Amino acid sequence: MIPNTMFPQLPRMDSVGQTSATRRRRMHIPSIRCPGRPLAALTLLAALVMAAAAPALASRVLLKVNDVPVTNFDITQQLKINGLLGGPRTRQAALRQLVDNVVLEREAKRQGITIRDIHVDRTIDGMAKSFGGLPRLKQLLRKRGVRYDAFRRHVRGLILFRAVTARLGTRIKVAPSKEEIERRYRKILTDPRLKPVTAWRLRQVTLAVRKKGKPGTVRTPRKIVVWNLRNIDLPVENVAPVMREQLFQARAIESQQIKSRYRGCASIKQATAGLFNVRVSGIIQADPRLIPGPVKQAMREAGTTKLLGPVKTRKGIRLIAFCGAAKTRPSVKVPDVAVFRRIQDAQIIMRRFRGCATLPKAAHGVRGARVSDYIDADPRKLPRQLRVALAKSGGRKLIGPVRTPRGIQLFAFCGKRKIVPPKPDRKIVARMVQAEAFQKVREKVMRKLRQKAYIEIRDKSVRLN
Known part of the structure; x- marks a missing residue:
């Protein structure tokens, strides 16, 4: 018998009797140099x-x-x-x-x-x-x-x-022996994995997203009601403090002249004609839900034929014209345009959803939407928030959209099923x-x-x- 052993590694000698290690010490090994970029190097x-x-x-x-x-x-x-x-x-x-x-x-x-x-x-x-x-x-x-x-x-x-x-x-x-096989068979039957379990039947929709997108401005999919407003400013500027209050009063009188001439947003140019230094803004789309209650009530009473004001500001006198309501898709700034687009696609699927059987039809026509087959999941292993949301949905609506490493996902609860694992074959x-x-x-x-x-x-x- 030859015992297990490991021979020591002898240094390799070159043709002139020097070890490779000695020759390497005498060689000049250039280093990687990246001026100003040590991390890149x-x-x-x-x-x-x-x-x-x-x-x-x-x-x-x-x-x-x-x-x-x-x-x-x-x-x-x-x-x-x-x-x-x-x-x-x-x-x-x-x-x-x-x-x-x-x-x-x-x-x-x-x-x-x-x-x-x-x-x-x-x-x-x-x-x-x-x-x-x-x-x-x-x-x-x-x-x-x-x-x-x-x-x-x-x-x-x-x-x-x-x-x-x-x-x-x-x-x-x-x-x-048969006794040994039967003993092992009985032992396998006691495995907890062979006990009946109640599984949740789920389906999911995956909308793939690039790993890193770019920020940008996009329009929301739904239209909202906005109020079209225009500001008429009569500025008070470059005036000595002793004359400032008198000029405010003069500008307030001019604002009354504008109000008397005003007949609607289309008449703003004629109403401000002949007055010095009057600034009229473009159309401002305001969300009526964000306008303070008293101001909103005053605008409703004034309607589209009267101006609201005058209002004293730090820079002068302001009149506000209400030019009517309109429906529009507002623009919003988002950190990732690709993710926002996929969330919009997910919301389309959510509006079409009428049950697990209709999920493929709801996702039809949505670019890159992948609908899974029915999945039997152990509810104890699901994240708590997802488990609670699925239980509350009752299969009537989709849960999501959820950002995952795979992209944007939607989850559907399709009921419960009792699974009895098959007994092992002897x-x-x-x-x-x-x-x-x-x-x-x-x-x-x-x-x-x-x-x-x-x-x-x-x-x-x-x-x-």
């Missing part, structure tokens, strides 16, 4: 280091078994294979499987056992039947990121194990118990074979046992 350097480190980590040799390297990438592939075939899910177990495959190769060679490619192909064909055929199996392997050559090595290891144990005279015959439980017993026997056999192998550990974090 650090970001660039970090990106280069990460890009170079990714393949290095994957191909890092963790250990060698009989001079055959085992890398991080090999462990990742083995874990994916185990996830597909139902093997162990820990890195330590996957590493042990890879070590065992190398050990079995050497033991088979010592015993004169030859496994041809045709044997591996036949075994894979037999396994592929449970996946719907070989093309379907290869498709699943590609989808899970498993290389086909790694899968072939795994299958070859299974064949080698049976061949080696048969040559050694070890009988791998595992037949668990045949599946029997195979599971048999597989566990087989794994124990396999580990017992492989532990003896591993003692004959030369294992050189390269990474201190590696643990085989």
